[in-house]
Amino acid sequence: MKATRQRVAVREALDRAGAFRTAQALHDEMKTAGEAVGLTTVYRTLQALADAGEVDVLRTADGEAIYRRCATGDHHHHLVCRSCGASVEVSSDEVERWAAATAELHGFSDVEHTAELYGTCRGCS
Amino acid sequence: MKATRQRVAVREALDRAGAFRTAQALHDEMKTAGEAVGLTTVYRTLQALADAGEVDVLRTADGEAIYRRCATGDHHHHLVCRSCGASVEVSSDEVERWAAATAELHGFSDVEHTAELYGTCRGCS
DNA sequence: AGCGGTTTTGACAATCGTTTTCATCTAGCC
């Protein structure tokens, strides 16, 4: 994947945000920051980054995709602030064990799981 | 809420399915079953049922809403088959404890959580 | 520096799930 100005800009914007953002929010923030990039390109780049495992994708309650550049590429979950998007990366053996045990108990294979916490962070409350 | 033919039909279709369904899939199944109801009404009814806590709503990976009439109104999670929508309702004190503890540790308030397992059920594999 | 071929970009149109609108219909009550 070529390192174009636009792709670098998207990555920087994600880092600057340091939180979950929708593609459109990111696009707006980039425009404000003077790094204008087409909305289509933002979508494409985010998807490419997601496919490459460089960003995590979640869905808000109303189905919008939100993206975040995470510190680790390893499997983890998130504690996300509903109001500002700030998030903490958390891992939990308990959850992993629960997922594996439950899947086996009911004879399901190829099991993946999602486990995210949504709340209000200290700063926003 | 008035008990109209349409609302009864939606509820019956959900029960008949016994699994997670999109609004459109449900609409198709109802048409096939000869209980034609407008798509708009299916959407409205599902939303009303969801608001009333009578059905659970999840989001597929691509953002579509899927609905299921659950046996219990109590808080629980799901083990869902990606291919046929069949699902098992599961609860887990472990997950609840983990969610509460993690939220408190990071000073988040008003925390809700989602925790769903997606796999392939015995019948589909 | 200039060239040619491939990749990327971005304005715009198209898609698709979902919601709104609004005129018509119906359930439930007198």
Add this chain to the structure above:
DNA sequence: GGCTAGATGAAAACGATTGTCAAAACCGCT
């Protein structure tokens, strides 16, 4: 049986996301 608030549904509107395609940027080569 008639009234009326609430319910229906066809069609239009909506909003996030994806496809299209011509123009622009990039790369390796001379």
